[in-house]
Structure formats: structure tokens, C-alpha cells
Amino acid sequence: MAGEPQDDCLFCKIVAGQIPATIIRETETTVAFRDINPQAPTHVLVIPKVHYANAADLAAAEPEIAADLLRESRAVADGDGLESYRIVFNTGTGAGQTVFHAHAHILGGRGLQWPPG
Ligand code: 5GP
Ligand code: ZN
Numbered sequence: 536m537a538g539e540p541q542d543d544c545l546f547c548k549i550v551a552g553q554i555p556a557t558i559i560r561e562t563e564t565t566v567a568f569r570d571i572n573p574q575a576p577t578h579v580l581v582i583p584k585v586h587y588a589n590a591a592d593l594a595a596a597e598p599e600i601a602a603d604l605l606r607e608s609r610a611v612a613d614g615d616g617l618e619s620y621r622i623v624f625n626t627g628t629g630a631g632q633t634v635f636h637a638h639a640h641i642l643g644g645r646g647l648q649w650p651p652g
Contacts, residue, residue, distance in 0.1 A: 537596055538585035546636035550584050560610060564603045567611050567641075576644030577615045581607045586636055590624040593637040604639050617643040623651075 540547040548554040549568065556568035559579065570578040583600045587593040594601035605622070612620040620643030625632040 538587065541586050541636075544586055544636050545634055546580075546582050546638065547586050550582070559614065560607060562603065562607060564600045565607045567607055570640070575642040575647070577612070577617060577620065577641060579611045579615075579641040581611060581639040581641060583637055588635045588637070589626045589632065590637045590639070591626060604637075608639050608641050611641045612643060615643065619643060619647070621647050621651075 540551065545554065549556045550566055556566075556571075558566055558568045560567040560581075564584055565581055566584060567579050567581045570580055581604050583593055583597070583604060585593070585597060585600065587596060590601065590604070593604075608620075608622050620641055623640040623642065624638075625640070
């Protein structure tokens with residue numbers, strides 16, 4: 536069923552507490568944890584507890600939870616004292632998506648180039 540945990544999904548395992556992560560925030564619908572391979576002084580992933588392959592699928596099926604991701608992204612940035620930050624949703628392998636459970640990257644704490652690579 537849409538949104539159900541997937542046995543082979545790394546982020547579903549983090550939600551279930553089966554794989555450790557540096558969790559910095561949790562709500563009824565989301566978890567935020569530090570990326571294992573940070574690309575900036577702040578690099579946090581905000582994920583929905585429900586499983587969807589990417590952010591667009593999440594928004595189509597459960598728009599309120601997609602909005603929760605954005606609310607939580609700001610809370611993460613505020614928590615790390617960031618005035619400026621970038622929210623990234625890599626979607627598809629060609630864009631660098633490697634984990635097919637929707638997630639927002641929150642990047643900040645250094646200058647961020649535009650356009651991104
Ligand atoms: P994507 O490439 O799919 O947009 O982002 C996946 C992110 O998950 C990558 O930035 C990668 O470093 C991170 N990641 C992969 N495995 C783990 C893990 O086991 N723990 C944590 N905290 N992050 C992970
Ligand atoms: Zn998942």
C-alpha cells in the first residue's frame with residue numbers, strides 16, 4: 536500500500552530505529568537527522584515517516600506531510616542558526632538521487648553557489 540514501510544529501504548529502517556542516525560528533530564510525521572557524508576557544515580536530511588520514492592510522489596499522495604517537510608526544514612535551519620540555506624530534493628538517478636525514500640537535504644553554513652552543479 537502507498538506509504539507503507541519497505542523492507543529494503545534504508546530510511547524506513549532509520550524511521551524504525553533499526554539503523555542508527557544522529558536524529559536532531561522528530562515530529563509525528565517526520566524525522567530529521569545529519570547526513571552521514573556531509574557536503575556543508577550543516578547537512579541534514581528531513582524525511583517523512585511514510586515511504587514514498589520521492590518528494591513529488593509524497594506531495595501528490597499526502598500534501599500535508601510534504602508541507603511538514605518544509606516546516607521542519609526551517610526548524611532545522613533555525614536550530615543551526617542559519618539565515619541562508621538551501622533545500623534540495625534530488626529526484627531521479629540523473630539528479631543524484633541514491634535513496635528512493637523522499638528526503639529534503641538542508642544545506643548551509645558555507646557559501647552556496649548558484650546555479651548548483
Ligand atoms: P540522495 O543522493 O538520494 O539525494 O541523498 C541520500 C543521502 O543519504 C546522501 O547525502 C547520503 O550521504 C545519505 N546517506 C546514505 N546512507 C546514510 C546513512 O546510513 N545515514 C545517514 N545519516 N545518511 C545516509
Ligand atoms: Zn522508505
